[in-house]
Amino acid sequence: MPDGGPGRLEDWVAAAPGLDAPPEGSAAEVELRLYAELQDFLPADRRGGPVRRPHRPHQTVKDLIEAVGVPHSEVELVVVEGEVVDFSHRPAAGDRIAVYPAFRRLDLGPLPRLHPPWPEQPRFAADVHLGRLARLLRLLGFDVRWANDLDDDELAAVAEAEGRVVLTADRGLLKRNQVVHGVFVRPGDAVEQAVEVLRRLDLGGRLAPFTRCLVCGGELDEVPKAAVLDRLEPLTRRHHDRFRRCGGCDRIYWPGSHHERLAATVAEVRARLGGSPGGSGAGG
Numbered sequence: 001m002p003d004g005g006p007g008r009l010e011d012w013v014a015a016a017p018g019l020d021a022p023p024e025g026s027a028a029e030v031e032l033r034l035y036a037e038l039q040d041f042l043p044a045d046r047r048g049g050p051v052r053r054p055h056r057p058h059q060t061v062k063d064l065i066e067a068v069g070v071p072h073s074e075v076e077l078v079v080v081e082g083e084v085v086d087f088s089h090r091p092a093a094g095d096r097i098a099v100y101p102a103f104r105r106l107d108l109g110p111l112p113r114l115h116p117p118w119p120e121q122p123r124f125a126a127d128v129h130l131g132r133l134a135r136l137l138r139l140l141g142f143d144v145r146w147a148n149d150l151d152d153d154e155l156a157a158v159a160e161a162e163g164r165v166v167l168t169a170d171r172g173l174l175k176r177n178q179v180v181h182g183v184f185v186r187p188g189d190a191v192e193q194a195v196e197v198l199r200r201l202d203l204g205g206r207l208a209p210f211t212r213c214l215v216c217g218g219e220l221d222e223v224p225k226a227a228v229l230d231r232l233e234p235l236t237r238r239h240h241d242r243f244r245r246c247g248g249c250d251r252i253y254w255p256g257s258h259h260e261r262l263a264a265t266v267a268e269v270r271a272r273l274g275g276s277p278g279g280s281g282a283g284g
């Protein structure tokens, strides 16, 4: 790294209480300090201060971080003794390690990143417990792979093969090397979870509500009424003129009785993201 290069973060480290003090006690330890929401991964009684771990020469930064419970996918920046490092770095005894979460709103400029860049228009693979979130993200227009019989091995394989962002509340799944991009989903209702995922990936401007099938995630295309007439119930045939068909499973959609409730959910997501709450009519 050239002199004065972008890799040094003394300012940050100096600003972090406790990190500018010389290491005390046993030299056979390393000290980790987890920032912001990464603290959530620690047991309640260990939050707030640095975490000391025995120094093991073979351990990489990734091993250490995951040993205290933080999946690597949640980490955006690791600074060891003022130097930005990657996950394969092996800390020395006495090293102080600062671990930072994803900063969506902070421009890290030319600093080396731990993960490949996030895809512009991410596609997701949600774990089996996140069916409601998967459905909501589909409602909002995102491509989400989810099935109630997809186990963690298959999910990780699909995510790797198709470049999908893994959504899960299972830290073990996120720790797998196969998982390049993942988001740890905290407990909450689906709207809360969706808002958190969209904020984290800065996707608030990319909503396309009512463009995907809620059941399989396939894209919906406008279809002339005449083409689906024989599949409609008499009341639907009488009261509706605009139809869309799923390219994945052939289901037919129209703005029927569920539409208002779904539109209200979309409006709630937009409002919480800080966008215009008036966007609920999309897809109508």
Ligand SMILES: [Zn+2]
Residues within 6 Å of the ligand: 213, 214, 215, 216, 217, 218, 246, 247, 248, 249, 250, 251
């Ligand atoms: Zn479908």
